C-alpha cells in the first residue's frame with residue numbers, strides 16, 4: 013500500500029516561562045492509504061501535539077524541525093494559504109470534546125452548511141442535501157431535526173457523529189481523531205468506533221486514531237504506534253503488538269490494563285511520567301525501566317525494524333545508534 | 336503557586352511594574368512624609384500668608400495655596416490621608432461584605448435569602464449617593480467619611496464572596512471535609528474563604544483607587560476630611576475657585592489622585608494575571 | 620429451639636457481617652423549569668435501590684454516566700439527604716441520625732473522589748490536609764500519625780511540606796486515601812478513584828487500595844464505569860441504569876453470565892485489550908441513554924432493549940433471584956437464559 017503520510021524525525025519544543033519543554037523528541041511514523049493507525053500513550057506524551065503539528069495548528073511558541081510528508085509533499089514547507097486549503101479538506105480533525113467543538117450559539121444547520129459551502133463550493137440547497145446525506149451516513153436517522161437543533165439539545169454521541177459528518181464532508185484523505193470517544197459512554201463509544209470502521213471501509217480514507225485506551229486500539233486499529241514522553245517507542249501491526257510487545261514500556265502498559273474478562277494480577281510500572289522541561293537523558297524511559305543498562309542513560313535508542321513491520325526503539329534490541 | 340513564578344509574571348507586564356512602583360513609592364512617601372516634605376508645619380495647616388498663591392518655583396515646586404502653604408508638602412502629607420482612608424474603607428467593607436457573603440453562599444436557604452435581600456436594598460442606590468446620604472447623616476469628618484464609604488461599599492463584596500462561596504462549596508475537598516465531620520465554621524474559614532479570595536483581592540486592589548477617589552469626592556463636597564488636614568480632595572475643592580488664575584493649586588493634588596487611582600487599577604490587572612490560572616497559561 | 624440455634628438466629632437476624640444495608644433508597648433532585656411560572660420536575664437520580672455490602676467486601680457499582688452511581692454513594696454517607704429509604708451501617712440507621720450523632724459516626728465512613736486535584740484544598744500543605752481530621756477529633760501525636768499514614772500510602776516525609784499542585788495526580792490520590800484513612804474508617808466509598816489517572820498509575824493505586832483493604836479490613840463501595848477495573852477489585856457488583864439497579868450478583872455471575880439485556884450490552888461494548896477478541900462482541904448496541912428527567916415507562920431499558928415486548932413498556936419488572944445471590948430486573952430473565 014502507498015504511504016499517505018510520513019513523519020520523519022519530528023522535533024517540537026515549546027518555549028515557556030519555565031524553560032524549554034522538549035515535547036516531541038524525534039518522532040517518525042507513517043500511515044498508509046486506507047489504514048487506521050493508532051497512536052497510544054499516557055497523558056502529556058505528545059499525541060495531540062503530533063496531531064496539531066500535521067495540520068500546522070501549533071501555537072506560536074512552538075519550534076518545529078523535521079519533515080511531515082503528505083502525499084509526498086512536506087507540509088512544513090507549505091505556505092499558510094496552501095495549508096488552509098488542506099485543512100478540513102484533505103486532512104480533517106475531530107476532537108475529544110464534541111461540546112466545545114460546536115458553537116453553542118448556532119444551529120447545527122448553520123455550522124454544517126458553512127463548512128460544506130466553504131470546502132465544496134456548493135449552493136445552499138446543494139449543501140443542505142449533502143449535509144442530510146452525511147448525517148444519514150453517520151447513523152443519524154432524522155437529519156431534518158438534527159439540522160434544526162442547537163448543540164445543547166443533542167446528546168454527546170449525536171454531537172460526535174455530527175463532528176464526524178462535518179469532518180468527512182469533503183472526502184478527506186486523512187481523518188485525525190484525537191480521543192474521539194473519551195468523553196462518551198462505552199455503549200456510545202462502541203457505536204462511534206464501529207461507525208469510523210464502517211466509514212473507512214466504505215470510503216477508504218486513512219485514520220490517525222489517538223487514544224490512551226489500549227482496548228480501543230485493539231478494537232479498531234490496523235497498526236499502532238506507542239508513545240512515551242515525546243518518543244515513539246514501538247510500532248507494529250495491532251495483533252503483533254499485543255502478542256509480542258518488545259519495548260519494556262509497551263510490556264508494562266499491557267500488564268497494567270485491567271481485562272474485564274478475567275481477574276489477572278496487575279504489575280504496575282514504578283514511578284510516573286517525567287517532566288518534559290527536564291526529560292531524562294538517553295532513553296527517556298530509563299528511570300522506570302527494569303532492564304535499564306548503562307547505555308540507556310547515555311544514548312537515545314533509535315527506532316529500527318526488529319522484524320518485518322515491527323519497529324522498536326530500545327537498546328535491548330540493538331540496532332540504532334548503539335555503540 | 337511558587338514565589339518565583341509570581342514574581343516572574345508580575346515583572347513580565349511592564350504596566351504592572353509601573354503600577355507597583357507607584358504604589359510602593361506612595362507608601363514610602365506617606366511613611367516618610369515628615370522627612371520628605373520641605374515644610375511639614377505648613378503641610379499640617381500652618382498658614383504662611385506672606386507667600387499666598389505663589390506659582391511653582393524652586394522653593395515651592397508645586398506653588399502655594401491661598402494661605403501661602405507649600406502645595407508640594409501638602410500633597411506629600413495628603414498621601415497619608417488618602418492611603419489611610421482608602422485602605423480603611425476597603426478593609427472595613429471587605430470585613431463586612433466577605434463575612435456576610437461567605438455565610439450567605441455557604442449556608443444558602445433562608446440565611447442567604449435574608450442577607451441578599453438586605454444587600455439588594457443597599458445595591459439599589461448609586462454608591463456615591465448612598466455614601467453622601469450616610470455622610471450627611473453621620474456628620475463631617477474623616478472617620479465618618481470612612482464609615483459612610485464602607486457602608487455603601489460592602490454589598491459589592493457580599494455579592495462577589497457569595498458567588499465564590501457557592502462555587503467553592505461544591506468542590507470535592509469541601510465535601511470531603513464534611514464527610515469527615517469537620518464543622519461548618521471551620522470548613523468556611525479553612526477551605527471556602529482562602530479559595531474564594533482571589534477574585535476578591537483583585538477587586539479590592541482596584542477598589543482602593545476608587546475608594547480614594549470617592550473619599551476625595553466627599554472631601555470636595557465638604558463632607559469628608561475637614562480643613563486644615565492635608566487631603567487631596569479637599570485641596571482640589573478649595574483650589575477649584577482659584578483654577579483660572581492659579582492653575583497649580585487644584586492641578587497638583589488632582590494629578591496625585593489620578594495617578595494613584597490609575598496605579599491601583601494597573602496593579603489590580605497584574606494581580607488578576609498572577610491569580611487567574613487561565614491567564615497564566617496564556618502567558619506561556 | 621436449642622440455645623445454639625437461638626444464637627445463630629440472633630446473629631443472622633442482627634445481620635452481623637453486613638456493614639452496609641441499603642433499603643429502597645431514593646434521591647430525587649428538584650429541577651425547576653420555565654422562567655415565569657416555575658414548574659418543578661423531580662429528577663429521580665436514585666430510585667428505589669437496595670443492596671448489602673458484607674464485612675471486608677468490595678461491592679462494585681457500574682453503569683454509564685448519569686445512572687446515579689455517585690448519588691447513591693453520597694446519599695449513603697448522607698452527604699445528600701435521601702428522599703426516601705433507609706441506610707444501615709452496622710445496624711445503625713444512618714438515615715435516622717441527628718446531626719450530632721452523624722458527626723460521631725462520620726469517621727467510620729469516608730469517601731475518595733475521582734479528580735485527585737480538586738479533592739485536595741490547593742492552599743494547604745499535604746501535611747495539613749492529612750492532619751485536618753486528626754486535629755478535629757483531638758488526636759494526640761498528629762505528626763507521627765500523619766507520617767505513618769503517608770508511609771502507608773507509599774509517600775514519604777518529603778511530600779508533607781508540598782502543596783497539591785506540586786505533586787502528580789497519582790500522588791494526590793494517595794494523599795486523599797491517607798486523609799480518608801486517618802480516622803480509621805471501616806467503610807469507604809470510592810467514587811471512580813482511578814478514572815482520572817493514567818493506566819500505569821491507576822494500577823499502582825488499585826493495588827494500594829487492595830493492600831489497604833486487607834491490612835485494615837476495609838469495606839468498599841467501588842463506583843466505576845470501567846468494567847475492567849471493577850472486575851479487578853470487586854467481589855460483587857450492581858449494575859445501574861437510569862437510577863435503578865437492574866442486576867446484582869457476584870463478579871463471576873454478572874460478568875461471565877450476564878442476565879439482564881443491559882448488562883449484556885454494556886459488557887459487549889467494552890473495548891477489550893486483545894485484538895483477537897474483536898469478533899466476540901456480537902450484542903448490538905442500540906440508541907442512547909434517555910434523559911433521566913423523563914425516564915421511559917415500564918422497564919426503563921425498553922427503548923434500547925432488543926428483547927423488549929409490549930409488557931416491558933407498561934409494567935416495571937421486579938427484582939428476581941435467578942440463582943443464589945444473582946438478582947435481575949427483567950420480565951424475561953428465564954427465557955433469555
Ligand SMILES: Nc1ncnc2c1ncn2[C@@H]1O[C@H](COP(=O)(O)OP(=O)(O)OP(=O)(O)O)[C@@H](O)[C@H]1O
Nearest residue numbers: 026033035054055056057058059060061062071288
Ligand atoms: N502550547 C504549549 N506550550 C507549552 N507546552 C505545551 C503546549 N502544548 C502542549 N504542551 C506540552 O506538551 C506535552 C504534550 O502535550 P499533548 O497535548 O500532546 O499530550 P497528549 O499526549 O495529547 O496528552 P493527553 O492524553 O492528556 O491529551 C505536554 O507535556 C504539554 O504540557
Ligand SMILES: Nc1ncnc2c1ncn2[C@@H]1O[C@H](COP(=O)(O)OP(=O)(O)OP(=O)(O)O)[C@@H](O)[C@H]1O
Nearest residue numbers: 648662664683684685686687688689690691844911
Ligand atoms: N446536585 C444535583 N442536583 C441536580 N441533579 C443532580 C445532582 N447530582 C446529580 N444529579 C443528576 O442525577 C443524575 C445521576 O447523577 P450521578 O452523578 O449520580 O451519576 P453517575 O452515575 O455518578 O454518573 P457519572 O458516571 O457521570 O459520574 C444525573 O442525571 C445528574 O445530572
Ligand code: SF4
Nearest residue numbers: 918921924931949950
Ligand atoms: S424487561 Fe423487557 S425491556 Fe427491560 S430488559 Fe427485560 S426484556 Fe428488555
Ligand SMILES: [Mg+2]
Nearest residue numbers: 059060061190
Ligand atoms: Mg491530547
Ligand SMILES: [Mg+2]
Nearest residue numbers: 688689690810
Ligand atoms: Mg459519578
